[in-house]
Each structure stands twice: as structure tokens, then as C-alpha cells.
Amino acid sequence: MSRTHWIALAATLALGCTETNESAGGGGAGGNPADGGVGGMGGAGGTDCVARLTFDPDPLVFPRDGTTGPREHTLxxxxxxxxxxxxxxxxxTGSQAFQVRLDGRDPRRQPEVLVDPDGDGRAGLGAGRSANFKVLYTNPDNGAHVAELSLWAAGEARTVSLRGDADGRCLRAEPTALTFPPTGVGGGSVLPLTLRACGDAPVQIEALRFDGAPGFEAAGDPPREVPASGAPVELPISFRPRMEGALSGRLLVLSDDPLLPQLTVQLLGRANTPGCPQAVIAPLPEQVTAGTVVLLDGSLSQTDTxxxxxxxWTIIERPAGGTSAPVESYFNRNSPADGGRPDDVVxxxxxxxxxxxxxxxxRLRVTDNLDVSSEDCGDATVSFLAVVDAGGRMQVQLVWRTPDDGDGTDLDLQLLHPQAGDPPDGALICDADNPTPDWGDAGPAHDPVLDVDDVDGGGPENIVVAQPQPTADLGAPYRLRVRYVADAAGSRPVVATVRLFAGGALVDER
Incomplete structure (x- = not known):
């Protein structure tokens, strides 16, 4: 005998089977699992039977009674x-406040208890019989809890909703206590507090009251209603102490929650005499490449207020002739010499x-909201070394100063190809007018680049050749020239310095 079964899932779980006789050697009364038999149905051949499951109660509700201890209902x-x-x-699935038992055992961990759920000595839940599950509920936080219990039979699930303390108006706060960080007298700090409805009805907030030490208050307008959807309502609380020491208070949230009309949140804080803010610079590499961008980060700085x-941010030590300064952002990060937006101190x-x-x-100097500066207790400083690229790279730098003119003047650095004539051909000069010349077929690595140009001030100007050609092969050396560009005020004395780097090392300075 074989069985084919059908399943219809609606308000109840209906399982059916049609039993037919087969030739000798067919399956017994227990059914053949290979053809989906549900087993344990028995009966003569040709008999149609239906098994229909119902649950009582559905849903299973633990009414709100204000207790947190364990409760038990029969399903x-x-x-x-x-x-x-x-x-x-x-x-x-859902809240872990619920547990389920059958004959004192957890069927999720001991599934063998499900083999004979009605205790009649035969597999399965017999026709016309019942099985009693115990549902245990413990409310650890006096909130609302919801879960779903699913019973799987013949490959299908029947689900029952479990609800604990989820009926009517119910309000809870998250967290139930706020501990503020140490705060200077006259300063302030704010911590978030969340109100959430834990029932199936909205909760009206009637009033907020603070008692205990002064300095605790709501930071903004308090809410008037907390929706039943469970969506959080934010209520930030501020701590602005007026005296030193450890301070404590309470926030009382008055609402129309019938079982807990006064919700209490503990408030704790410590007030100190305001000291200097502490400037902190995030670690920097000990060595960076000149011309690259370094991130200066002071977000770890702290204050009691x-x-x-x-x-x-200030550069308090730099090589002679250096002029770069911190900026908020560069116009072109790949070319910092083009400048950027001034640093925003905020x-x-x-x-x-x-x-x-x-x-x-x-150096980093910070100022807090009470206008107290880290200068009084010591600013933060960090040092690093800027180097040029190693290898065969050649780098020429020009810096200058104009003693009689604080605004400086304009000098142009020029690098001449070894085969440049006199006067030189413009194509064989690298300068502000020709910053990226093409010097022949040896490849771009042999071509110079003016990567830093200063039109008015004290430099620097910088020309780089990644792979300079052997001058013995070219019959002459590279030449350097500095051109003075006079303005309307005429010529003024200028003190200039040219530095030559090879392979990252300073080899000459004049």
C-alpha cells in the first residue's frame, strides 16, 4: 500500500492522504517515506482520511500585569x-523571553519528545487527540515581547503568535540610567535617551520632571506622544553642572501608561573645575616624501567642558625657504603647489x-567652548622628515628672500639641456614658460618637470628629472640659471639659494 498526501494551509493545518492497495510486498501501515507518507495513519485500502490541526489559544497572550517573574500558559x-x-x-523566533516545553522537555533540543506527542504509544498526534505544550514567559525588562512558535508537520509549518505584556499602553526608556562623562563646571555634555512604546497603543507623555542635583535637563522640546509602532522617540538629556563633585538625579517621565504612570531614569555625573583642553595629534609617519600630502588629525583632542x-595648525619648524602651510583642502591634490582652501579651524x-x-x-593648539586654550597647559607637537625620492632622481630647488620687500619678488628657476645653445633654444629650457619640455627620444623619464612654481614671494621653485642622462654621452653638463623678473617698483636686492639633490641626498647648495 502506498500513500500520496496533500496539504492545505489556512486558519488550520490540514493534512490528508489517499490510501490504495498494492500488490504483495507493498508498504505497511506506517507508510513509505520515499513517497511522502505521513505515517501512523493505518486504515484499510481505499479509505480517504483527513488530519486537521488547530491551536488553542491562537494567539497566545500573556496580559500585562506589571510583574517580571515567570508565567506559564498551556498551548x-x-x-x-x-x-x-x-x-x-x-x-x-523573536523575543527570547519565551520558552516551550512538552512533557517537561524542550522539543527544540530534544526532538525525540515529538515522536509520540499525545502519549498514546503510537507515532504522531492521533486522530481526535490533543497534545499540550507549555509556554513559559519571563519579562526581564518590564517591556513588551513578541515571538512566533512554529510547529512543523509533514514538511509544513503552523505558526502561532506569542505576545507578552504587549497589550494596551506601555512605555519604556532605553537606557534606564544615564552616566555622563566628567564635565567641567560651566560646561556641558549631552547623552541620548530613547522612549519606546512597548504595547499596541500610543502613549501620551504628560510631563517631564527632574529631581536631585541641579544641572540635568532636557536638551530640546520633550515629545508629546510615543507611537504604538515601536518607533523610537529621541529625548536627549544634558548635564550642565554648577558645582563640583559627584552629582545624581532622576528624570521622571509622566505618561498615561496605566501600570507605570511614572517612569524613572537614573542620572549620574561628575563635575570638575575646568582645566586646559588637551590637544592630541594622531600619529604621523616619521618620514614622508616631499610634495606628497599629509593628513593632520586632531579629532582625539579632549576637554572637560x-x-x-x-x-x-601651525608649522613651527621647516627647512629654510619652505613656505607651505596647512589647508582645509587642495584645489588639486595631485599638485599641492597649486594651493588650496584655507584651513577651517572648526x-x-x-x-x-x-x-x-x-x-x-x-603644532596643534585647541580652544574649548569656554575659550580656554591648550596653550596654558602645553600644545601638541609632532615632527617628521620630508625626503625626496631615492634612485637616480635629480632635483633642483630655488628659494629666496627679498629683504626690502615683505611681499617678495619673482625669480624663475631654469634648467638647460646639455645641448642647449647660447642663447639657448627655448625647447631645451625647462622653466615657467615651458614646465614640461620634451627633450628627445630617450623617453619621458629623462625629461624635466617644473612641479613647483612660485610667481611672487620666496619660493620654492622645483625642477625634477626622474632619470637624468649621462652628461659624458651628451658632451656637456646640465646648466642652471635663475632669472630675476622685475616689477613696476623696479629691481630690489634678493638673496637666493639653489639646492641640488641626487638620489634623495643634498649634494650641493649655493
């Missing part, structure tokens, strides 16, 4: 049909590109 599964139904497994109002970060090789020291 009865009825088989109202005329076929036995085999149980396969039980699952619980609540907030840092200004971050001031933001904790800045960008800096060392324009010359050598040692740099950066």
Missing part, C-alpha cells in the same frame, strides 16, 4: 481529523604638503 494542539499527524520539529571649538583635520626636503614640526 493545546488538536487533531480534529481522522488521520494521525507526525510532528517533525518546533521553532521559536564638553566640546572643542577651534583647532589651530574642523579637527587639515592637509599639509612639505614643499622642501628637511625636518618639519607641526
Amino acid at each position: 493545546t494542539v488538536h487533531n480534529n481529523g481522522d488521520c494521525a499527524v507526525p510532528f517533525e520539529s518546533v521553532t521559536l 564638553g566640546s572643542i571649538a577651534a583647532y589651530e 574642523t579637527p583635520q587639515a592637509l599639509f604638503s612639505p614643499d622642501l626636503p628637511g625636518r618639519y614640526t607641526v
